[in-house]
Amino acid sequence: IYNACQFPVWPAWIPNAGVAQIAPGGAKLQPYESIHLLAPWGxxxxxxxxxDCSSSIAAINSCNTANNHxxxxxxxxxxxxxxxxxxCSSPGLPPATLVEFTPLRDPHALLDHYDVSLVDGYNLPVRVIPSSSSCKxxxxxxxxxxxxxxxxxELAIRRSGGDAGVIACKSPCLAFKEDRYCCTGEYGSARKCRPSPYSRCFKRSCPDAYSYAFDSLDSGFACPSGAEYTIVFCPRSYGHGSSEGSRSW
Incomplete structure (x- = not known):
């Protein structure tokens, strides 16, 4: 995971149900700093x-040992x-740009399916770059x-305090809670739930990401399992800054 932003980013990750967490579940990355994670097969x-995080040390119940103070x-x-x-093991509150990994089996191989999702809104530009040049x-x-x-x-979330700058963008589903935007109820199928002006706006900003629940299948990608991936925040600056160090788990 590489932070190419000109400001700190606090990456976090959680496993799907029944899958083990990759410790420690989160970190702080200064600009041009990276961490390396080793994920088990599948x-x-x-x-x-x-x-925009502030930190403090406090006595709490640990996520992983709920009864330990x-x-x-x-x-x-x-x-x-x-x-x-x-x-920790809880998903972040939307809106936040998501990177998703899921193993897939086809008749011949085990594949990694990966995508970037704006379905719940976004807060950062993110790109997933496979190590294999044959994967997109x-x-x-x-x-x-x-x-x-x-x-x-109407979707913008602005910074609290004196600075009114935009810090995140809600999805229309999160903002309006209507079936036509959430692809629920009578709109709960790809035939009924069509792209909205908002999802089209998201798609223009991130053509290689999911913009709404029934976005085209070519918004997700697959690569043979065993490949390595770089998750880059602020990818436009990727490769233009000097590395500030790396950690591994």
Whole structure:
């Protein structure tokens, strides 16, 4: 996971049901800093980035040992936060750009399916870059400033306090809670739930990402299992900054 943004990002990740967590479940990355994670064969789960976080040390019940009272790093983030912990097992609150990995079996091989999703809204441009040149990248290439500037005003979440800048963009489903945007109720099929002006706006910003629940199948990608992947926040700056260090788990 590489932070090519010019500001810190707090990546987090959780496994799907029945899949083991990759410790520690979250980290802080300074600009141009990276971490390396080793996922077991067939791992599935999601990643996202949290922004504008402040941290403190507090005595809490640890996520992984619910009955143990322990000291832990608490964070309070403007976007992508939920339980206030640096690494835990709860998904972040939307809107946040999601990276999703799921193993797939075809008749001949085990594949990794991966995608970047704006279905619940977004907060950062993210790109998934496979190590194999035969596999395609997924996600966004816009800068963070450009991506947030394209958010329709009625979907925009603005920074608390004096600075009214846009920090995240809600999905129309999250903003309006209507079946036609959420692809639920009578709109719960690909035939009935069609792209909206909002999802088209998302798609123009991130052509290689899912913009709504029934977006085209070519918004997701597959690569033979065993490949390595780089998840890049603010990919437009990827390769233009000097590396500030790396950690591994």
């Amino acid at each position: 791992w599935s789960g999601r990643f996202w980035g949290r922004t 322990t000291m832990n790093t608490m964070i309070d983030c403007e976007t992508g936060d939920r339980n206030g912990e640096l690494g 990248s997924a996600g966004c290439s816009a800068s963070a400033a450009d991506l947030l500037a394209r958010c329709p005003p």
